[in-house]
Amino acid sequence: MYTRAITPLTLLALFLSSQIFATPLSPHVAQRVITLSPHATELAFSAGLGDKLVGVSQASDYPPEAKDIEQVANYQGIKLERILVLQPDLVIAWKKNANSRELDQLEKFGIPIYYSSIESLDDIPSNLRQLSLWAEDSSVGKNNATKFESILTQLRSQYQNQAKIRYFYQLSQKPMMSVTDPNWPTDIFQICGGENVLTNTKVAYPQVGIEQVIALQPEVIFNSHLATNNDATWQNWPQIPAVKHNFIWSVNPDWLSRPTMRSLKAIKQVCGYFDKARKK
Template identity: 50%
Template sequence: MSFATQPATRVISLSPHMTELAYAAGLGDKLIAATDYSDYPKAALELERVANHRGIKLERIVALKPDLILAWKSGNPPREMAKLEQLGFNVVYSTSKALPAIADTIERLGQYADSPRQAQQAAKDYREKLAQLTQKYQNQEKVRYFYQISAAPMITVADGHWPTQVFQVCGGENIFATSKAPYPQVSQEQVVIRQPEIIFGTSHANTNVDIWQDWQGKIPAVDNRQVFTVNSDWLNRPTPRTLKAIKQVCDHLDTVRKQRRATQ
């Protein structure tokens, strides 16, 4: 999709992270509807809901007559999205697969704002902070980690798929990096075999020390009390708040490195 030649006036977001990016790009006052879980910034909570995890309200979206629809290529139903495109709606997709792409998307959305200045500044700030974090941690010792996305079934993520890029900045080494599936279902026994030094989960995954206690004495992460809950909105949504996720993950990995040095 090429950049807009005129500012958008009626914008609908069909992904929480695209809602957040729209505000960052200066489109907040143009948003008229969004998907469930669009909860940041607080202003997004006032928007009408036209989509959720079960699908999108196609008829309502058409009735609202948006001149710009923001969507997630791998997260929104392809059949309904194809229908919206066939009806002539301007749809911009998020395809963020790398950390720098967050800034690129903000700038892209900024082309639809009354002025691109806010988006340009937000992208500049993000790139500068990302560069600082990358430089700080690029030579750190590797730490073997397991990221638990969900508990039942237990799902993780292979390298090359969001949000492994966050862990890589911090020197994390994914124990399921080479899995053929992008988001493989795994067992606790498979985790034990790979001996992670640290385990990450989110509140949605119910990841805490308790569910791993049966493996006391068999997993370094459990033995050293390196099982942490991270903010899922920061980590799983490719937005400027990803920087907060990087800082959070890097701090936790540093605790492992400190423990290593203390025992050497």
């Protein structure tokens, strides 16, 4: 477990030794940046902050340079003491991060925290432009944001009049879970003309039974990296159109699950699969 008990005296000593803490959410040129999720690491590089990173989350593996940066967080928690020792003047965290108590402590010590909140594809360039305000050269993030928007507009125009394809996205196998609109990454499927068969489900990430999938009759089934070895299981249910036509596909999990510049790659991959289904 990354997060462990830390005494008030230790916290005070670490705080007093720091000379660079700034007012939270007041953009300035950041010199020491820490990211607490893989997508935040990618966004930092795209925003021109890559050379300022002193700490990242364990799963940060893109771009390749991220693998050489000290890891200060994983899915279990964050190394609170180590982060304080590293004296960041900016921490980039996921808005839905489960370590809210530790993040609250960082904020109390005056460490600026940028909460990346991405629900749709349009939020990605918005995040890049905001993060670029912390970079020495803001044009890097702004140019990447403009590039992303340009390609996204092109893809939307290309697929806006395509025939709709009803899909089921299997997020995990045991238990079988999925995701409903408008939660990430459903926006990627929508761009390509995908219609989520779970549109009437209010739970963001519902648990789904095989009987329910059979009743919903999806034309395409997508698997995630957590459910890529169960194609044979689906073959037991040929009454599902996606199974009958063998339209069961896997999308690169990092492209699909991380809202970054590489989401454009996910769109092109998903759209390519939908095009195959339309031809059939």
